[in-house]
Amino acid sequence: DGGITQSPKYLFRKEGQNVTLSCEQNLNHDAMYWYRQDPGQGLRLIYYSQIVNDFQKGDIAEGYSVSREKKESFPLTVTSAQKNPTAFYLCASRLLGPNTEAFFGQGTRLTVV
């Protein structure tokens, strides 16, 4: 079945450690996105990518990094520079074009202690 897989579902890390969240899609989509979700703040865009080896900062990119070495993969690294990393992270993908539907993964809940 086609879809987007985020792993792991739950992730715990100690403060000061970098952590990488995985996002893989087999929908043959060119565009991929990372969002952060906090209660009352909706989904805030971290990074997005339209093509392999290229990506753009979203609205809250500070403290995060991404790579797009393969079309189907768009991993997100939460660095120690991110002040409040505990959140629910969602990955999405869609075909190129502003009128296309985005498909979402099930999310990763990151807790930093």
Added chain:
Amino acid sequence: AQSVTQLDSQVPVFEEAPVELRCNYSSSVSVYLFWYVQYPNQGLQLLLKYLSGSTLVKGINGFEAEFNKSQTSFHLRKPSVHISDTAEYFCAVSRYEKLTFGTGTRLTIIP
């Protein structure tokens, strides 16, 4: 720059009553508008989208939305809600490849 404002963070509604969830957008150019639904601890799924043409858009699960260019609004409506509609609803705007979401409206159905 594009942005979306969802005016209500929570909306309680009695079962079988009608509901309207409000969404206003801002953009200096034409954009595309979407409504998504999120059930607890899950990703989002598309309810409906406005691309062009008729201002009344029908979606899944009996939802519909009306695009109003003069008021820059895209409100979501359902004539009769069910317990299964309990979820969080997000309005989104897309320009080029950037997809921006609102803060969400939590819909609670009262039996």
